[in-house]
Amino acid sequence: MTLRYLGWRLLQVVPTAAAILLIGFLLIHAAPGDPVLALAGQSGDAEYYAFVRDKFGLDEPLPVQLATYVGQVAQADLGTSYLQGRPVAEIIAERIPATLLLSVTALILSSVGGVALGAFAATRPHGLRDVTATGATLAVYAAPVFWLGQLAILVLAAGLGWFPVQGMTSPRSDATGMAAALDVAHHLALPALVLASQEIAAVFRLTRVGLLGELASDHVRTARAKGLAEWRVLVGHALRRPLIPVVTVIGGRAGHLLSGAIVTEIVFGWPGLGRLLLSSLQSRDTPVVLGIFLVVALFVVVANVGTDLAYRWLDPRVHYR
Amino acid sequence: MxxxxxxxxxxxxxxxxxxxxxxxxxxxxxxxxxxxxxxxxxxxxxxxxxxxxxxxxxxxxxxxxxxxxxxxxxxxxxxxxxxxxxxxxxxxxxxxxxxxxxxxxxxxxxxxxxxxxxxxxxxxxxxxxxxxxxxxxxxxxxxxxxxxxxxxxxxxxxxxxxxxxxxxxxxxxxxxxxxxxxxxxxxxxxxxxxxxxxxxxxxxxxxxxxxxxxxxxxxxxxxxxxxxxxxxxxxMYAGRVVESATASALFACPRHPYTAGLLASLPRLDREGGAPRGHSRLTSESGRPAVRLPLPPRCALGQDREGCMADVPRLRPTGGAGHQAACHHAEELGAGPGHRLVEADLRR
CATH class of the missing domain: 3.40.50.300 (P-loop containing nucleotide triphosphate hydrolases)
Known part of the structure; x- marks a missing residue:
């Protein structure tokens, strides 16, 4: 039953991917500018332009180009980058780990931090800690990422020197093993925190409101009457249902793990997929852009299926057919 | 007991x-x-x-x-x-x-x-x-x-x-x-x-x-x-115990007008509509009970008994066998028609 559901959901990937490719392809070609100019420069040498056009099949009619591309993708070939001359799949694969490291860290920070903060606030509603936590998360949430990121760089990195300003590793570092990992973690801290700040408020508010209701509920009173310690009442009974909307938010974000960090990556010079997307768009490297679209779309679908499965784990009464 | x-x-x-x-x-x-x-x-x-x-x-x-x-x-x-x-x-x-x-x-x-x-x-x-x-x-x-x-x-x-x-x-x-x-x-x-x-x-x-x-x-x-x-x-009434007794004594002979009113409020099959004679049902009151007030606003005996307002009755022994009631007139009540409401009537 669950397996059938899973198979059916994964089958939905096909039309989704097709739609993404079609829309992406048309959008890129509808955009102003000629890729040949981006590729061959502004030399004005018509012969060289023709050579480039022919080399990448850009002289074909649009439907033919589309058909060729879709045919490639159907054979699991994302094509070759105009700019780098390397397989797109290889280029994307190189960038995914950095983006995932940043996004997953941020997601963990925001979910664990948001839930913990929500519990912290809800156990003393309208008290000092509640008001402080509510105000602080709201303020951070209201600030745009690029501003918050630059502020963090200015104050914490450039000003106080606690964190590196840019990048994922120290330049000219030959550290290996643990030292290298710590170096990456040091670079990771600021961008991850800034990225997490966008989600932490949502998770916090959902947890807080849900917990306020649950902590006053009859079944939590029963749990207390059983003699359970307060933290077990909280974790085992009260938190369970508020976590469902939290999972929705986190699951929704999980789909954006690959694509949600673009601004953060640019601000912090993080060598991930987001920066690759931006540079590919600027250089009109169509195969790379389309490849990123496709990979991101597939990831969203898989993350959504994962979210649905998480519901079932949290509330076993949920059945999927 | x-x-x-x-x-x-x-x-x-x-x-x-x-x-x-x-x-x-x-x-x-x-x-x-x-x-x-x-x-x-x-x-x-x-x-x-x-x-x-x-x-x-x-x-x-x-x-x-x-x-x-x-x-x-x-x-x-x-x-x-x-x-x-x-x-x-x-x-x-x-x-x-x-x-x-x-x-x-x-x-x-x-x-x-x-x-x-x-x-x-x-x-x-x-x-x-x-x-x-x-x-x-x-x-x-x-x-x-x-x-x-x-x-x-x-x-x-x-x-x-x-x-x-x-x-x-x-x-x-x-x-x-x-x-x-x-x-x-x-x-x-x-x-x-x-x-x-x-x-x-x-x-x-x-x-x-x-x-x-x-x-x-x-x-x-x-x-x-x-x-x-x-x-x-x-x-209990308005946060206080107003009468306490063995079940049989309480049902047979309530010594507080609130208890008597509660008993009289029970729907009865053997009498047509309304309260048994000698009792009036509790008058309804909207909202929460008047806190820290004695019964008088709703007391069947009470309209003319200003004493309760001036001197709030406290729970006191009355009628023996641990029977306690918070009413100045518990004894009158106990001797009154309340005893007609026998416990058996309440059993289903």
């Missing part, structure tokens, strides 16, 4: 006062309430909604909703200790082990997303930490068996919404008696159940009581249930 055998009460509530802070200002939900329950005895706590029955019970176990509810005075003695002075951890050791509680609506009182088995098992393990998970599950199944859940082993894996109300209340009772508590506080345990199921649940409580000398505080506004179950009854 089984007080005479010289044992200490299983639960002794002394001069308990509870205050709720509401948006309309403080409400004295419980005002100087004292109550003793001896082992093997059932004490009924009756009164209308909002009179402080449940607040009394919740306060005894430190379960008042926070931060609105607060105990302002009194003691709750169980096994020689005052529960109100216990630290958090000590109180947790008492809850579910020495004093257990069941609630009105077993659907909302159970966690909706955990199996019955998981919830009963948890109740077993909380005070038996050395027990292995599987042994605790076995014990949980045995408990469900004990409270009369048919085919407990299989059905325990279900979730609360898959069980009937009566079965859910049995599961609550199974959790409550898991550690053979001295005291069971049953807050309207049958209100949410239909009449036949209600009788079965009451029968189960009586059986468990007989098996291990369980002291039961039975909170109800259903006088039929109280008449059937209680050895003694305390009637």
């Amino acid at each position: 089984r007080a005479a055998d010289g044992r200490a009460p299983a639960l002794s509530i002394r001069n308990l006062s509870v205050r709720y802070d509401t948006v309309h200002g403080p409400v004295h939900a419980v005002d100087d309430v004292s109550l003793d329950v001896w082992p093997g005895e059932t004490v009924g706590l009756v009164g209308e909604s909002g009179c402080g029955k449940t607040a009394t019970a919740l306060a005894a176990l430190g379960l008042l909703p926070r931060p609105a509810g607060r105990v302002t005075a009194g003691r709750v003695l169980v096994g020689g200790r005052d529960l109100l002075t216990l630290g958090r951890r000590e109180l947790q050791k008492v809850r579910g082990a020495e004093v257990a509680m069941i609630f009105q609506d077993p659907m909302s009182a159970l966690h909706p997303a955990q199996s019955i088995l998981a919830q009963v098992t948890e109740a077993v393990r909380v005070h038996a930490v050395d027990l292995s998970a599987s042994a605790a599950r076995e014990r949980a199944v045995a408990l469900l068996d004990l409270v009369g859940v048919p085919d407990a082993r299989t059905r325990a894996r279900s979730y609360p919404h898959e069980w009937s109300g009566g079965m859910r209340q049995r599961a609550m009772i199974a959790m409550a008696v898991a550690h053979r508590p001295r005291v069971l506080i049953a807050d309207e345990p049958t209100t949410a159940l239909d009449v036949t199921v209600q009788a079965q649940v009451l029968e189960l409580l009586r059986r468990l009581q007989d098996e291990h000398e369980l002291a039961i505080v039975l909170i109800s506004h259903d006088l039929g249930v109280i008449a059937e179950m209680a050895d003694r009854v305390a009637v």
Whole structure:
């Protein structure tokens, strides 16, 4: 039953991917500018332009180009980058780990931090800690990422020197093993925190409101009457249902793990997929852009299926057919 | 009344006062309430909604909703200790082990997303930490068996919404008696159940009581249930106990106009419409009971008795055998037509 559901959901990937490719392809070609100019420069040498056009099949009619591309993708070939001359799949694969490291860290920070903060606030509603936590998360949430990121760089990195300003590793570092990992973690801290700040408020508010209701509920009173310690009442009974909307938010974000960090990556010079997307768009490297679209779309679908499965784990009464 | 055998009460509530802070200002939900329950005895706590029955019970176990509810005075003695002075951890050791509680609506009182088995098992393990998970599950199944859940082993894996109300209340009772508590506080345990199921649940409580000398505080506004179950009854009005007596004395000869009014309010099949002669029904009153006020606004005797307003009657012995009433005219009432309302009329 669950397996059938899973198979059916994964089958939905096909039309989704097709739609993404079609829309992406048309959008890129509808955009102003000629890729040949981006590729061959502004030399004005018509012969060289023709050579480039022919080399990448850009002289074909649009439907033919589309058909060729879709045919490639159907054979699991994302094509070759105009700019780098390397397989797109290889280029994307190189960038995914950095983006995932940043996004997953941020997601963990925001979910664990948001839930913990929500519990912290809800156990003393309208008290000092509640008001402080509510105000602080709201303020951070209201600030745009690029501003918050630059502020963090200015104050914490450039000003106080606690964190590196840019990048994922120290330049000219030959550290290996643990030292290298710590170096990456040091670079990771600021961008991850800034990225997490966008989600932490949502998770916090959902947890807080849900917990306020649950902590006053009859079944939590029963749990207390059983003699359970307060933290077990909280974790085992009260938190369970508020976590469902939290999972929705986190699951929704999980789909954006690959694509949600673009601004953060640019601000912090993080060598991930987001920066690759931006540079590919600027250089009109169509195969790379389309490849990123496709990979991101597939990831969203898989993350959504994962979210649905998480519901079932949290509330076993949920059945999927 | 089984007080005479010289044992200490299983639960002794002394001069308990509870205050709720509401948006309309403080409400004295419980005002100087004292109550003793001896082992093997059932004490009924009756009164209308909002009179402080449940607040009394919740306060005894430190379960008042926070931060609105607060105990302002009194003691709750169980096994020689005052529960109100216990630290958090000590109180947790008492809850579910020495004093257990069941609630009105077993659907909302159970966690909706955990199996019955998981919830009963948890109740077993909380005070038996050395027990292995599987042994605790076995014990949980045995408990469900004990409270009369048919085919407990299989059905325990279900979730609360898959069980009937009566079965859910049995599961609550199974959790409550898991550690053979001295005291069971049953807050309207049958209100949410239909009449036949209600009788079965009451029968189960009586059986468990007989098996291990369980002291039961039975909170109800259903006088039929109280008449059937209680050895003694305390009637609460506006946060105070206004009359306390053995069940038979109270039903035969109420000595407080509120009690008399409650009894007269019962719908009767053998008399056509309205109150029995000599009594008037309680006049309805909107909102919460007037707190810290004596009965007069609603007193059947009271229109011309200004004395109650000037000198609020306190609970005092009247008529012997531990009968107490908070009324200046208890004796007149006792001699009045109240005795015609015999207990038998209340039984179903």
